[in-house]
Amino acid sequence: MAMGKRPAAPRSIDPIFEDVFQKVYGLPGWRVSPGWGSFLTFEFGTPHLEIREPITPKGNISEKVRRDLARRAVRINGEWHLWINCCNWKVFAKRKLIGESTSRRSYQTAADFLDGQKLTRVSIHPQGVRSVFEFDLGGRLETRPYDAGSEQWMFFDRSRRKVLTLRADGRYSYHDSDRPRGEETWKPVQVPVSSTTENGYLSMS
Numbered sequence: 507m508a509m510g511k512r513p514a515a516p517r518s519i520d521p522i523f524e525d526v527f528q529k530v531y532g533l534p535g536w537r538v539s540p541g542w543g544s545f546l547t548f549e550f551g552t553p554h555l556e557i558r559e560p561i562t563p564k565g566n567i568s569e570k571v572r573r574d575l576a577r578r579a580v581r582i583n584g585e586w587h588l589w590i591n592c593c594n595w596k597v598f599a600k601r602k603l604i605g606e607s608t609s610r611r612s613y614q615t616a617a618d619f620l621d622g623q624k625l626t627r628v629s630i631h632p633q634g635v636r637s638v639f640e641f642d643l644g645g646r647l648e649t650r651p652y653d654a655g656s657e658q659w660m661f662f663d664r665s666r667r668k669v670l671t672l673r674a675d676g677r678y679s680y681h682d683s684d685r686p687r688g689e690e691t692w693k694p695v696q697v698p699v700s701s702t703t704e705n706g707y708l709s710m711s
Contacts, residue, residue: 522680526661526670527628530586538621540613546595551585585664590649592656598646620645630695635676
């Protein structure tokens with residue numbers, strides 16, 4: 507399946523961010539979907555099947571969970587997965603607001619609009635820890651914290667079994683995706699002075 511050419515990203519941010527995001531520039535996001543709460547998820551790259559075989563549970567669990575585990579679960583996933591998690595977000599078509607996290611009725615409209623658009627640029631505004639994801643057909647997704655410490659978004663690289671997470675306090679973690687929660691190492695996002703633009707955003711394009 508042809509996914510398009512991936513333009514290289516110049517060095518403009520912490521090398522971890524460059525290494526992760528440059529792999530998906532020029533690739534269309536697909537199965538863009540609203541999830542639980544205000545979550546929004548994207549798949550990128552070649553689709554592949556993920557199969558979980560039935561599980562025989564142990565211990566005292568509910569009958570519903572027992573039935574779910576007894577099923578074979580099959581999902582189609584991409585090589586990369588973006589999860590817009592615990593944050594406020596807005597989706598724009600150029601300057602027109604399409605949907606936002608505070609309006610549940612607009613979730614599907616926002617997801618449908620971004621579905622199929624190619625990711626072209628990611629920017630971070632250190633002051634306020636705001637992120638902007640830009641797409642080739644005029645789509646723009648903006649995120650900002652709604653508290654002091656939640657995980658704004660997570661980007662999973664399934665081939666490496668790694669996940670890059672940006673937190674509301676301006677720190678990030680890049681670690682094995684199967685590492686237990688609470689064992690991550692959090693570092694402040696490094697912002698080279700030469701990489702900031704006139705409006706103060708940190709560009710990764």
